[in-house]
Amino acid sequence: MINKNEYIERREKIYNTIDNNSVVILYAGASVKKSADESYPFEVNRNFYYLTGICEENSVFVAYKQHGVATEFLFIPEQNENIEKWVGKRLSVDDAREISGIDNVVTLNQFDSELDLILSRKRTGIEELDTLYLDLEPENLLDGFKTTKDVGQALILNYPWLKLKDIYKTIILKRMVKSSAEIVELKEAINKTNIGLKNILKKIRPGLYEYQLSSLFYYSIQDYDFSELSFPTICASGINATTLHYPNPKSFINDNDLVLFDLGARNNFYCADISRTYPASGKFTEKQKQVYEIVLKCNKEIIKAVRPGVTLKELNNLATEILAKGLMEIGIIHNETEIRNYYFHSVSHHLGLDTHDPSDRDLPLVPGNVITDEPGLYIKELGIGIRIEDDILVTEDGSYNLSNSIIKEVDDIEKALKFR
Numbered sequence: 001m002i003n004k005n006e007y008i009e010r011r012e013k014i015y016n017t018i019d020n021n022s023v024v025i026l027y028a029g030a031s032v033k034k035s036a037d038e039s040y041p042f043e044v045n046r047n048f049y050y051l052t053g054i055c056e057e058n059s060v061f062v063a064y065k066q067h068g069v070a071t072e073f074l075f076i077p078e079q080n081e082n083i084e085k086w087v088g089k090r091l092s093v094d095d096a097r098e099i100s101g102i103d104n105v106v107t108l109n110q111f112d113s114e115l116d117l118i119l120s121r122k123r124t125g126i127e128e129l130d131t132l133y134l135d136l137e138p139e140n141l142l143d144g145f146k147t148t149k150d151v152g153q154a155l156i157l158n159y160p161w162l163k164l165k166d167i168y169k170t171i172i173l174k175r176m177v178k179s180s181a182e183i184v185e186l187k188e189a190i191n192k193t194n195i196g197l198k199n200i201l202k203k204i205r206p207g208l209y210e211y212q213l214s215s216l217f218y219y220s221i222q223d224y225d226f227s228e229l230s231f232p233t234i235c236a237s238g239i240n241a242t243t244l245h246y247p248n249p250k251s252f253i254n255d256n257d258l259v260l261f262d263l264g265a266r267n268n269f270y271c272a273d274i275s276r277t278y279p280a281s282g283k284f285t286e287k288q289k290q291v292y293e294i295v296l297k298c299n300k301e302i303i304k305a306v307r308p309g310v311t312l313k314e315l316n317n318l319a320t321e322i323l324a325k326g327l328m329e330i331g332i333i334h335n336e337t338e339i340r341n342y343y344f345h346s347v348s349h350h351l352g353l354d355t356h357d358p359s360d361r362d363l364p365l366v367p368g369n370v371i372t373d374e375p376g377l378y379i380k381e382l383g384i385g386i387r388i389e390d391d392i393l394v395t396e397d398g399s400y401n402l403s404n405s406i407i408k409e410v411d412d413i414e415k416a417l418k419f420r
Contacts, residue, residue, distance in 0.1 A: 253280045324343075
């Protein structure tokens with residue numbers, strides 16, 4: 001778990017970037033109605049969580065800065081015995097204070113009055129606050145339909161001296177650089193993912209349905225420590241693996257099918273994102289092995305190329321070049337321009353509290369960034385789809401493969417499958 005001192009340090013870094021006489025408001029969010037009286041499972045807004053460590057629905061974080069000093073408040077739902085009979089125990093004020101390091105923890109029923117005291121200068125003194133910072137990510141819905149921009153505009157109507165500013169990018173630029181504690185969380189998420197993949201290697205064979213293997217992965221990480229998925233598991237066999245985000249794992253796995261897995265467990269919201277491709281029969285055919293080795297070579301060369309100063313665009317250009325050269329050597333394409341028929345995504349994205357962690361993709365990499373390395377080839381006419389994905393930490397002088405314990409060499413895979 002992330003220590004409360006780290007949450008305090010994260011908030012201090014944000015306060016150092018915002019204007020004096022300003023206020024920041026961040027919302028945890030709310031669950032979204034699914035059907036009738038059922039809601040989707042609540043997922044906390046990750047920027048809110050990044051700064052507080054709190055994942056209690058409907059919670060709100062408020063901080064105002066004057067004379068270079070920030071005053072913080074955390075508003076959480078009050079504990080209620082009747083409600084807790086139905087949905088379980090809520091976070092207490094003391095618990096929230098201990099997790100977040102925020103001293104002023106107040107129940108949510110006081111939010112409107114406290115916010116009015118802050119914005120109307122009754123709490124903050126003579127100088128009025130003139131700037132309101134909100135997370136204005138366009139898709140950032142508070143309750144299924146109302147955005148933070150809607151909230152901001154309503155507040156400005158009531159407090160017209162406020163000007164609205166977006167704090168979204170400020171937070172994600174901090175999120176892009178992982179601390180040593182965050183790396184520990186990611187390593188554990190990857191370890192859980194490896195446990196699931198090892199169980200798949202014990203069970204995979206022709207005659208199963210794809211969903212049996214995707215379900216096995218979920219069961220494995222749940223059985224390990226009740227972990228959740230980073231994202232819905234992709235399990236695609238044969239020609240299905242040529243669809244990048246194959247959605248319906250209902251097909252029968254046939255002899256000589258390759259099965260592509262794109263999956264991950266998460267640990268305290270930190271996400272692993274791993275892809276592996278296995279031969280259901282236990283051995284790669286000659287053509288499958290040829291294509292697999294091209295993708296594997298690309299995966300390894302990208303790891304070597306990752307270092308501070310490199311951009312994701314440069315990494316993708318390198319991946320495209322390697323994959324194109326490999327397909328030309330085995331006669332599948334005749335010039336480099338044809339590669340986009342068989343490789344049509346990017347080789348990398350940032351990773352962290354979200355599988356596709358928000359980032360500025362144009363910025364050069366710096367130490368502490370964690371990115372994916374996921375080259376792939378999708379050759380529909382051969383029924384071959386292969387992706388190999390690792391999670392890579394950018395270090396001071398290069399990179400480190402956080403998922404290096406997950407096997408990917410042809411010999412290692414075939415050896416593991418031999419002893420099913």
